Amino acid sequence: MAASQGDAPAGHLTGTDARAGRVRGVAGGPWNVAAAAGSMLAPRFRFPARRRAAAPMTVPTPTDRAARWLRDLDDALHAGRADAAAALFQEDGCWRDLTAFTWALKTMDGRASIAAMLHATLARVRPTGWTLDGEATESNGTVEAWLRFETAVGRGRAVLRLRDGRAWTLMTMLAELKGHEEPAGDRRPLGVEHGAYGRGLPTWLEAREAWRAALGRTVQPEVLVVGGGQGGLGLAARLRRLGVSALVVDRHARPGDAWRSRYRSLVLHDPVWYDHMPYLPFPDHWPVFTPKDKMGDWLEAYARIMELDVWSATTCVSARRDEAADGWVVEVERDGEPLVLRPRQLVLATGLSGLPQVPSFPGAETFEGTQVHSSAYAGGAPWAGKRCVVVGSNNSAHDLCADLWEHGAQVTMLQRSSTMVARSETLQALGWGRLFSEDALRRGITTERADMTLASMPYRLLAESQKAVTAQIRERDAAFYERLRAAGFLLDFGEDDTGLSMKYLRRGSGYYIDVGASALVADGRIGLRSGVRVRALRARSVVLDDGSELPADLLVHATGFGPLSDVVASLVSSEVAERVGPIWGLGSGTTRDPGPWAGELRNMWSPTRQRGLWIHGGNLQQSRFYSLQLALQLKARSVGLPTPVQEGAPA
Numbered sequence: 001m002a003a004s005q006g007d008a009p010a011g012h013l014t015g016t017d018a019r020a021g022r023v024r025g026v027a028g029g030p031w032n033v034a035a036a037a038g039s040m041l042a043p044r045f046r047f048p049a050r051r052r053a054a055a056p057m058t059v060p061t062p063t064d065r066a067a068r069w070l071r072d073l074d075d076a077l078h079a080g081r082a083d084a085a086a087a088l089f090q091e092d093g094c095w096r097d098l099t100a101f102t103w104a105l106k107t108m109d110g111r112a113s114i115a116a117m118l119h120a121t122l123a124r125v126r127p128t129g130w131t132l133d134g135e136a137t138e139s140n141g142t143v144e145a146w147l148r149f150e151t152a153v154g155r156g157r158a159v160l161r162l163r164d165g166r167a168w169t170l171m172t173m174l175a176e177l178k179g180h181e182e183p184a185g186d187r188r189p190l191g192v193e194h195g196a197y198g199r200g201l202p203t204w205l206e207a208r209e210a211w212r213a214a215l216g217r218t219v220q221p222e223v224l225v226v227g228g229g230q231g232g233l234g235l236a237a238r239l240r241r242l243g244v245s246a247l248v249v250d251r252h253a254r255p256g257d258a259w260r261s262r263y264r265s266l267v268l269h270d271p272v273w274y275d276h277m278p279y280l281p282f283p284d285h286w287p288v289f290t291p292k293d294k295m296g297d298w299l300e301a302y303a304r305i306m307e308l309d310v311w312s313a314t315t316c317v318s319a320r321r322d323e324a325a326d327g328w329v330v331e332v333e334r335d336g337e338p339l340v341l342r343p344r345q346l347v348l349a350t351g352l353s354g355l356p357q358v359p360s361f362p363g364a365e366t367f368e369g370t371q372v373h374s375s376a377y378a379g380g381a382p383w384a385g386k387r388c389v390v391v392g393s394n395n396s397a398h399d400l401c402a403d404l405w406e407h408g409a410q411v412t413m414l415q416r417s418s419t420m421v422a423r424s425e426t427l428q429a430l431g432w433g434r435l436f437s438e439d440a441l442r443r444g445i446t447t448e449r450a451d452m453t454l455a456s457m458p459y460r461l462l463a464e465s466q467k468a469v470t471a472q473i474r475e476r477d478a479a480f481y482e483r484l485r486a487a488g489f490l491l492d493f494g495e496d497d498t499g500l501s502m503k504y505l506r507r508g509s510g511y512y513i514d515v516g517a518s519a520l521v522a523d524g525r526i527g528l529r530s531g532v533r534v535r536a537l538r539a540r541s542v543v544l545d546d547g548s549e550l551p552a553d554l555l556v557h558a559t560g561f562g563p564l565s566d567v568v569a570s571l572v573s574s575e576v577a578e579r580v581g582p583i584w585g586l587g588s589g590t591t592r593d594p595g596p597w598a599g600e601l602r603n604m605w606s607p608t609r610q611r612g613l614w615i616h617g618g619n620l621q622q623s624r625f626y627s628l629q630l631a632l633q634l635k636a637r638s639v640g641l642p643t644p645v646q647e648g649a650p651a
């Protein structure tokens with residue numbers, strides 16, 4: 001991550017020598033970043049105006065146009081002219097800032113909002129050293145340029161999109177803190193003290209064991225991460241590299257058990273290119289779709305290789321603030337032993353789901369079969385030849401129905417309302433594949449570049465772009481959708497036709513990524529009753545509101561989970577949960593995502609309204625990328641850097 005230390009991935013610096021702080025234009029002339037010593041904003045970007053005036057008339061290249069815009073931005077910022085900088089944006093242009101300016105994740109929508117942010121932050125942030133990171137490109141009238149810059153405390157990276165000479169989008173992100181760079185590449189530790197034999201120095205193992213024995217007992221962690229799934233482990237790896245002591249607690253017996261404990265046939269829905277953990281990508285023979293136990297083993301190995309401090313078989317019971325110590329008092333049970341931990345920062349990485357939601361059907365107590373929520377479903381083996389009813393029609397419902405069918409059960413899915421279905425293969429071809437695939441890698445789009453490209457598109461604009469993708473998906477798979485409809489399946493494509501990704505971001509539910517169950521539904525091997533509700537349960541049957549009755553030995557509630565704020569309420573308090581407010585969702589005003597518009601995923605990876613409380617999670621791609629932003633915010637606090645969160649963002 002040492003942006004200016006020359007360890008950026010290959011392919012990022014085409015035509016650019018960022019290490020020397022210079023940008024080469026197409027004409028080959030150096031555009032210097034002057035090191036004006038003593039200047040508050042030095043070094044600054046310089047555009048070679050005189051040299052270019054003397055050159056023969058040429059059409060400015062995308063790089064020329066991006067460089068000119070960058071010079072104007074630098075001039076405005078250097079002069080402290082927030083309004084002039086905002087005027088370089090389109091009227092409805094967006095500036096998405098990840099920690100670099102605002103110490104939060106925040107999208108400024110429109111010139112007025114951009115100007116307000118700059119007025120509030122410029123004097124403190126002192127942005128400088130803007131350089132082009134490679135040649136700019138142009139597609140459909142949009143110029144795209146990758147940038148590097150510095151602030152008073154850190155080094156940043158940015159992605160700029162220009163339309164008609166003005167910024168349509170700018171994403172700035174903090175990449176590292178000055179003086180706290182990760183010990184990677186040239187900075188890696190030696191691992192040995194040569195010539196130190198016989199002095200009684202501890203070996204790596206001895207030092208590690210001593211630290212593990214002390215942590216949580218005689219030494220308190222700076223950060224306590226509750227939840228050791230992929231989210232908690234990835235964040236802990238980032239914190240370890242930044243030298244922040246972090247302890248992960250998880251109620252499962254071993255890291256990776258969150259995946260292992262899921263039903264037998266589960267395979268990740270997202271392809272391998274999307275799923276890498278921070279720092280340690282899967283090897284290139286890894287299957288495209290990782291089986292869940294393989295994922296569990298990988299996470300367990302990851303925790304060891306990255307030397308993470310994980311307490312397994314440890315449940316977090318409660319957490320309360322100790323204002324005097326500016327920290328937390330957290331009660332945990334480790335292998336049954338009650339212990340109190342006193343971290344400064346508390347991160348909940350307990351998964352995006354709140355508590356399992358089980359509908360209360362009249363007569364539930366008279367049902368003599370087995371009832372289980374999808375989160376407790378262990379697999380179809382006991383149900384061969386049995387009659388099974390699955391309530392729900394989203395991801396889990398489909399996977400469970402397929403699993404039961406594979407085990408020879410007679411299974412019926414009950415669909416109450418419509419579901420967005422997208423075939424995994426199609427999503428790969430039309431959605432993820434552009435950024436996350438072998439083909440993308442061949443085009444030089446590394447995981448880091450793909451992550452930043454995704455992050456560079458503000459959510460409001462992402463929703464617009466998803467309409468086009470959804471239309472393509474519908475066209476490509478028209479016959480598939482027709483078969484599903486013919487079977488009676490109720491389909492939707494998002495209430496504003498923005499499709500699966502936006503449903504995920506807005507509400508985290510309402511869709512199925514088809515990895516095969518839809519064919520079973522379409523041809524009737526999985527029975528389907530749609531547009532119906534359960535009226536009541538009887539001893540061995542489920543009665544529907546159309547009067548029909550389904551015999552049932554097993555009833556699975558694939559009915560989802562409550563909001564994550566329920567977890568905050570149960571671990572901390574309902575007052576804190578209320579103060580923090582909704583977690584996840586954008587405030588789009590669509591079903592299960594009530595407004596107001598937040599512009600960012602609410603309370604994720606960003607300061608919450610409860611000092612010292614943070615929420616981390618999301619899918620593997622989100623956890624990988626945003627864990628860096630969260631880790632940098634935690635690092636800054638651990639070393640006492642002032643971190644004033646910009647007004648308008650949560651305090």
Ligand SMILES: Cc1cc2nc3c(=O)[nH]c(=O)nc-3n(C[C@H](O)[C@H](O)[C@H](O)COP(=O)(O)OP(=O)(O)OC[C@H]3O[C@@H](n4cnc5c(N)ncnc54)[C@H](O)[C@@H]3O)c2cc1C
Pocket residue numbers: 226227228229230231232249250251252257258259266267268269270271314315316317349350351352395396399616617618619620621
């Ligand atoms: C069928 C299915 C398929 C999926 N496919 C994909 C996919 O392909 N790609 C993808 O990215 N995601 C996928 N997901 C989503 C997946 O669940 C999440 O990406 C991932 O599990 C989130 O990781 P996490 O670490 O945030 O949460 P989790 O993996 O849920 O981990 C949370 C951890 O917190 C622990 N915990 C909770 N409360 C406490 C407490 N009080 N004390 C101690 N420990 C606690 C739990 O034991 C758990 O280990 C899928 C989910 C399902 C159900």
